[in-house]
Amino acid sequence: MVLVLRGKPKNLASFIVSGSFDKFKDILATHSPILSFRNPSSFLQLSNGIFTPKTISARSHSTASSNRQTMVKHPRSMSEKITNLDDALQLFDEMTQRQPLPSVVKFNQSLQAVAKMKHYSCSIELFKQMNVVRVPVDAYTINIVIKCCCQMHHTSEGFAVLGYGFKRDISPDVCTFSALLNGLILEDSVLKAERLFKKLIKEELCEPDTIMYTTMIKGLCKFGNNDTAIALLKLMDRSGCKRNVVTYNTIIDSLCKDQMVDDAFNLFKEMVFHKGILPDVITYNSLIHGLCNLCRWDEVSKLLKEMEDDRISPSVNTFNILVDALCKEGKVEDANCVINIMIQRGKDS
């Protein structure tokens, strides 16, 4: 991977104003084929069309909420968690009817609450409703909606939302691009993700951070490209970007799956002894799984002991890995012992 080290990030809004918006055109043209940049006005019309809301209101999403007689108690602050979809929708409906309208932050929190419940299409509907009542959306809104599109494997629509943002002078940032990269990876378009990532760095369109690097590493590992993933890990260092346990776990797991357990252990040691990053149960599970696949039982026992010393409790995944591996080896009695330990631990906790 040929990558240019990061430089001073530029203000993306200034690109648009100064005509450097051209730089983004090909990003959109590549990833959002429904838009045409030969005719900018067609782009604007299309982006309007895409985000024209359906006639349904937030309230009509749920008969349960419309039948409800009692009003939802208003959270005094949005920090009070909304964990129920009906409540979230009803609150949103009520917000749209207030005069003056609540701040965009309140609306964003509403969208986010719905997205967190994984009701992505519903969250997108609320965004359309925000447009109807003319809430001035911001970068947070855009990023939530892009994430929703991407999680639904509709990444090209995510890019269309990016275009919608440009139209309103809302600049994309590292969160926007991370969500889009993740969308491409979810759809197995890792090459597209790689191209976009390189472009972002080369043209200094945003400064990658831990999340963005980890996302790219995940994509590379997904397609067995461990070498490039490790190269990216090194680039993180050179760029002054901190790695975390998730970054390491992603590569360690990939190496273990490819039976490169010794390489995985080298990374493990680097993580713990050079970077001072503590492993977690996921790190151990990946390593144990890798060792089990190679029937390196002594080392499995050693790792389990190490976990105990580190006060990291085995998870149900740990037990599943062990039971599965022992059964495959015909060690049914041992598997039974492991199950009994698991049951006993369940009783103790």
Added chain:
DNA sequence: GTAGGGTTAG
């Protein structure tokens, strides 16, 4: 006063 990644088992 909000947003992006979240890795592991069967």
